[in-house]
Structures are given as C-alpha cells and as structure tokens.
Amino acid sequence: MLTRETGYPVTANAPFYGQWIGTLDGFVNANVKAQVTGYLLRQDYKEGAFVKKGQLLFQIDPRPFQAALDQARAQLAQAKAQLINAEAVGVSPRFLIHDRDAKYGTEGPSSHSIPEE
8 A cells, every 4th residue: 555645545447567487378270280291382381370161271282183183184085095996896895804804903993883785
C-alpha cells in the first residue's frame, strides 16, 4: 500500500512486472503430413499464419509424377495397339494374356483381364 505524507493509506494501480520463460502454443494446431514424396518447390503460407481448409500449403515438383503418368499412358497405348493388331490377324486375346503373364508374371502390369469369348 502506498501512503501519503499524512500517513493514511492510498489505493492506486501499481504496475506489476515479471519475467517468465515459457512456450506459447496455438489455439488449434495441426500436423501436416505429405501424401506423396517429392522435392519441395515452394511453401505457400507463412509460419504461424491462419490457413483455410483447402488452401495450398506446399508445391511439390510435378515432373516425376508427370513422367510416371506419361509412362502409364504409353503402356496403355501400346497394349491397345497390340490388341488391335491381334484382332486384325485373328489372334485370340487369351494368347495376349498368356504372353503378358510369361513376360511380367501372373500379376502383370495390369490387374484387368480380357473377358473370355
């Protein structure tokens, strides 16, 4: 309590200061886990900033994924061409499946089989 020169107590706001060591944690925190692996090109948010659902957070190098997609499309085109060629010469689709199994094993590059005639 503070006192005046008269010796009577006086009520007043006195600043209270203190120093503590601590860690602050956000109200809502989320762990961010990648669904794919790749090289990070860009981070599209600032650390500690609010983000919205669906907001782009990172940009990963798309080239390896594009290469895999292009390769799968090429394999599909090759398989379609082989089927058209086999039908043109009168080869049974079962022969193509047998040929595929001999080359790749019974699991093959595709889990789809050609229906029996």
